[in-house]
Amino acid sequence: MDVYKTTVKYKNLRIDYEVKSFRLKDVFKISRSSKSNISTIKVSITNKKNRGIGECIPYKRYGDNLSQILKILKSNKNYKNIHQIKSLPLQNAISNAFYDLKLREKKIKFLKIIKKIKFISVVTIPIFSKVKFTKEVKKYKNIKYLKIKVNQKNVFEYLNIIKKYSPKSKIIIDANEGWAIKFFHKHENSFKKYNILFIEQPIKSNQDHLLNTKIPLCADESFHKKSKLKNIKKYKWVNIKADKFGSEQEILKAIKFAKKNKLKIFFGCMVSSSLSIIPMLRFAKFCNLLDLDGPLFLLKDYKNGLKYNGNVLIYNKRFDYGYL
8 A cells, every 4th residue: 555645744743644455354244234344544643753653443333434534634734733633533543643653752662551461352253144153152162251243133042152152251242223222121131141241332322311221231332522421321331442532632531431420441442453452552451341352353464463362462562553
């Protein structure tokens, strides 16, 4: 891919960008969409001696798209404040690139920030056929945390497969707004028969007020910088994704809000490369559980990217982020 030198600046520093495409190992299907590849934008911020890098993932559900972000990057503006940039994913990429630049300037290794190379992360199984789903469950037999993407169809059949082949796994069900409120309430007692840690975003975010359950729930699409959080207390957990909040400042604000309201933090990601995930490890210490398995679905990641061994995410200190 070509690297495009631009005239757009952040704090008087030039931003260059590169559009990258990553093929996935399998079709990644959720209740509302599916994909076999992803497009990302790698941004670089440079000064005379150093450069910092970051990645952004445009996500249609939140009104983001590639052409909008490229239009911003092709503008002739000098942004003094990250919040002037009208794209949360791009804010995040530039924020991470600027953070990287400062680490390199100060000769600070990223490992010094995150303190360790191994982290516990949930592993996700997207919507697959029953045969492939069973194969994946057997592969991750009795893994501690297993997240499954499901719609209303066959949900209990899939839960029974986990109960049979991976009974010790704590299950996170991610419905991605795909269930009807009647379906959820009708089957509430049935869910109690399984080892479910919580159900993530069972219904559409604008229907939160209809929820009435003792089953632990996690807000994802309902927990966003632009969301009205009136009914967020219907949930026990919130999924904080960097691309939903933008800058480091806003991510820390979301973390502070969750803690103030006694909400557990599930720190998540989009399907993305290690360049999206690694900078986010600096927030891991604030979270109850990580869901940072985005690179696991890529056919080919960046050099020295993250490795996964069951629920263990392994950071490679040779990855090109921070002072090397």
